Amino acid sequence: MPVALALSLVLALTGEVPADDPSTTSPEATPSTPSTPSTPSTPSTASTPSGAPADPVAFFVELPLALSAHGTTSRVETVLTTWLGVRGGMLSSSTGGLFTGFDVALLLGGESGGTGAVNVTRTPLLVEGRGLVGGRFRGGFVGLGGYGYGGLGLGGGVTSIAAFDDSRVRPFATAALRVGGGTEVSYGPAMLRIEMGTGLRDLRLELHGAASLGARF
Amino acid sequence: MVLSPSRTGTWPLAWSLAALLLAGASACDPLGSPVVVEALVPDSSARGGVALNDVTLERMLDLRTGRGQDFDVRGDFKVNVGDFSDLSGDFDVMVERIRGNGGADVDPHMSFDGTRYVADDYETLFYFSVTANFESAFAYARAAGDTSRASSSAENERAVVGLFASVVLSPLLPLPILSSDNAAYAAPVDGWLALRSAFQDGVPFAMHRGVIAHEFGHRLFFHNVFSSVDGGFELWQQDNTETELSPEQLRGQMLLKGIDEGLADVFAMAALADKDAINDAFSFAGDAFEPEAARRDVEGAFGTAATYDNLRDLSLDASHLQSCALTRPDFDQQFNFYCVGTVLAAAIWEAADRDPVVMATEMEPAVITALPGIGEVLVTGVPFDVDLFLEPFVQAAAPGVRRDKLCAQFAIRFESLVAAGKVPSCQ
Numbered sequence: 191m192p193v194a195l196a197l198s199l200v201l202a203l204t205g206e207v208p209a210d211d212p213s214t215t216s217p218e219a220t221p222s223t224p225s226t227p228s229t230p231s232t233p234s235t236a237s238t239p240s241g242a243p244a245d246p247v248a249f250f251v252e253l254p255l256a257l258s259a260h261g262t263t264s265r266v267e268t269v270l271t272t273w274l275g276v277r278g279g280m281l282s283s284s285t286g287g288l289f290t291g292f293d294v295a296l297l298l299g300g301e302s303g304g305t306g307a308v309n310v311t312r313t314p315l316l317v318e319g320r321g322l323v324g325g326r327f328r329g330g331f332v333g334l335g336g337y338g339y340g341g342l343g344l345g346g347g348v349t350s351i352a353a354f355d356d357s358r359v360r361p362f363a364t365a366a367l368r369v370g371g372g373t374e375v376s377y378g379p380a381m382l383r384i385e386m387g388t389g390l391r392d393l394r395l396e397l398h399g400a401a402s403l404g405a406r407f
Numbered sequence: 408m409v410l411s412p413s414r415t416g417t418w419p420l421a422w423s424l425a426a427l428l429l430a431g432a433s434a435c436d437p438l439g440s441p442v443v444v445e446a447l448v449p450d451s452s453a454r455g456g457v458a459l460n461d462v463t464l465e466r467m468l469d470l471r472t473g474r475g476q477d478f479d480v481r482g483d484f485k486v487n488v489g490d491f492s493d494l495s496g497d498f499d500v501m502v503e504r505i506r507g508n509g510g511a512d513v514d515p516h517m518s519f520d521g522t523r524y525v526a527d528d529y530e531t532l533f534y535f536s537v538t539a540n541f542e543s544a545f546a547y548a549r550a551a552g553d554t555s556r557a558s559s560s561a562e563n564e565r566a567v568v569g570l571f572a573s574v575v576l577s578p579l580l581p582l583p584i585l586s587s588d589n590a591a592y593a594a595p596v597d598g599w600l601a602l603r604s605a606f607q608d609g610v611p612f613a614m615h616r617g618v619i620a621h622e623f624g625h626r627l628f629f630h631n632v633f634s635s636v637d638g639g640f641e642l643w644q645q646d647n648t649e650t651e652l653s654p655e656q657l658r659g660q661m662l663l664k665g666i667d668e669g670l671a672d673v674f675a676m677a678a679l680a681d682k683d684a685i686n687d688a689f690s691f692a693g694d695a696f697e698p699e700a701a702r703r704d705v706e707g708a709f710g711t712a713a714t715y716d717n718l719r720d721l722s723l724d725a726s727h728l729q730s731c732a733l734t735r736p737d738f739d740q741q742f743n744f745y746c747v748g749t750v751l752a753a754a755i756w757e758a759a760d761r762d763p764v765v766m767a768t769e770m771e772p773a774v775i776t777a778l779p780g781i782g783e784v785l786v787t788g789v790p791f792d793v794d795l796f797l798e799p800f801v802q803a804a805a806p807g808v809r810r811d812k813l814c815a816q817f818a819i820r821f822e823s824l825v826a827a828g829k830v831p832s833c834q
Contacts (some may be wrong), residue, residue, distance in 0.1 A: 263515045263530035264571035265482035268502040289501070303529030305606045307455065308447060349527060353447050353610075354454040360525065362518065384473060394516075 196321040251278045252383065252404020254295065260396040273315070277402065281322065289337075291322045298346070311350045314364045318343035327375070333376035339387070340369040366391040368398060379405045436468035441525040446469070446535040448524060448543075449616045449679055456617075456687045457610055461523050462539040465546075466560075470524065472512035473534070473570070476560045477545045478598075480538055484510035484569030488576055490719075491595050496646045498597075498634055499563065502642075505595045506567065509721035534570055537601050541568060543616075544623035546679040551772045557623075557630040562615060566626065567598035574600065582678060588692075588790055590618050591618075592625035594643070599626075609691030617675045617684035624674030628667045636782030658738050659791035662747060666796050670774055671747025673755050677771035682706065682756065698730055702745055705753040706761075713750050715821045730744040751793070754820040758812040769809055776803035793821055794829035801832040 256273035280292025295318045324337025343366035345356040352357045370387015383402045390396065443462045452663070466476040473480035515534055516527040526532035548558040555565050555638045588606035590613040599622050603610035613620045633639040641694035644662065675684040682705060683690075689700035704710050709727050717723035721736055727733075731746035738747075755774075759765035780799030785791060797817055804810045814833035818825045825833050 239784050242424060261514060262528070263482065263513050263534050265511050265514055266571040266573065267530070269528060302526070304532075307613055308532075308610050308614075309528060309530055347526075351445075351459060351526065351532060353457060353459050356453060356458050356686075358445070358525075360461060360518075360520070362527070366716075394587075 248281045248406050250404050250406040254400045254402035255355045256400035258396050258398035260385045262392050269301055273299045274295045275349055292301055294319050308353045314345055314347035315405055316343040316345035331378045335374040338371045344369055346370040379407055381406055438471050440467045442463050442470050444535040445523050445525045445711040446539040448539050466542050476570055478566040479773055480513050480568045480570055480665035481510035482570050484572040486574045494648055498640050502597045526563055533614050540616045540654045543609035544620045544678055551775055553775050555630040555635045557627040561741035569600045571603045572600040588612055590622050592622045594629045607692040612688055615688045616679055618688050618794050619670040620678040624671030626672055628670055631783040635779055638786040639782040642786050647811055655790050662740055663791045665744035665747030668743040668745050674751045677766040678768045678830050705756045711748050711755040713749055716823050721826045750820050754816040758816040773803040
């Protein structure tokens, strides 16, 4: 997310605050916010433990780089699948810095084994939807949060088996159920999320982890 | 990679979805033979001598676990070298002790496409190919007349194949010490270690048709020479636990290992009816394996020039001697015993008129018949020299032209032994 990173660096250097950043804008300065004098802590202005008001609804996009691992035929080694993709979602804040939300990702994976002459390559494409629940603390530009997730992914891909000049390419379907937890560090709109979890992919136990760079808006 | 359009996209996604759903429901049912898999198997018309073809596995009890009638393919199979220092007990007791827990059932990642099971990943292709090639080796050995435990299907004599096996120094320190780019028969576990590939190119050795047949040949040698002969196993135990070897014992052991290797190559050539059964494995494996390819080629420069005598008296070309690590006369040292094996394999190949069919139908059956003769002499205390195999082998060969050709070859390749009258059948 180079744009988001660049933006956050500029903000850090200049100390300027975006006018539309609700975390630094008082309720009085945002008349559109549905707050009333008798309920100063409505969801729209829910204060975090640090005292900064949280976003009522936030959207985010990020680019995850993920690894998943599952056991192999020999029960000796581990097949690692590398995933790259794009994920977007929405988070709704509630009192106490808690939030719920969901996200949807499109992930392209790759795994291979063998030699240059004889090898098997598997390339899955997964659409994954997840529910999220967590908490987030903010102080000025900086935010720190933790969350749990659970989701379902469905997709397909191709398996290519090659032996010298001979090869076979076959499509396959794939499904994944995943649960896990993550932590999020944000600076202004830029955010870095680290996740680890477990689940079942194609009826096999797997472990997975991801690092994502993104932006919240 | 060249895609094959005729095969691409012929497998509807629906099959895949159905297979995924059915996999869970039927995963507990044994998947026994006959079962068709797509494996990397011999194909003389294809580059590298192998192709992805449909193979009907005839001897599987359950493809899902690796259990078979002749051998079990096992995952998480570890061999502790420290255990090899204690070879006591009778054969079965020793094997059971050293196999330990015997590893775990394999867990293949495969799909059924309506006709065949196909591998979903590399290890499963490896598993299918190893299984198909070992089944083929067992079938050939039986057809060639082996009645020893090597090709037995008795439940208590079943071999194991350790898939991606690990050889470790100790269970307390499970660091692999021999873990890649090879395959081996280990008599103490009466099984094969199919090791992963790491640095090689070409067909991973442990799934290579020729290497698997070669390794099967070692089991054939062990059981026919040692475990089938009264006192043979005890002799093997003694030889393999002896810490102080006399020069004569060392010489005998090195030559015996050489003959074991040569006859394993002969078995591979015969079982696959292909001169290059072994050589192909090294030819495509990369530069680091070229010297081995040269040493094992029965029609190559080394295979043509080397004899028992010019290796023994160091009169062979210096570069060949160097590749055999031979520096002292009369085999009075540790050396690359594969060199002696190639001399024997080349002699048999020439005596077979360079005909793979003769290798399969005449030479290997005679080898199998001759092997117990080695053990029968060794148990009398006679140190091994190559004539202990040559004589029973010539006796087992069909009288007439074939026997004459063998004797003619042995007179060249093992001149001093024949001239000294140590192969009476060639007098």
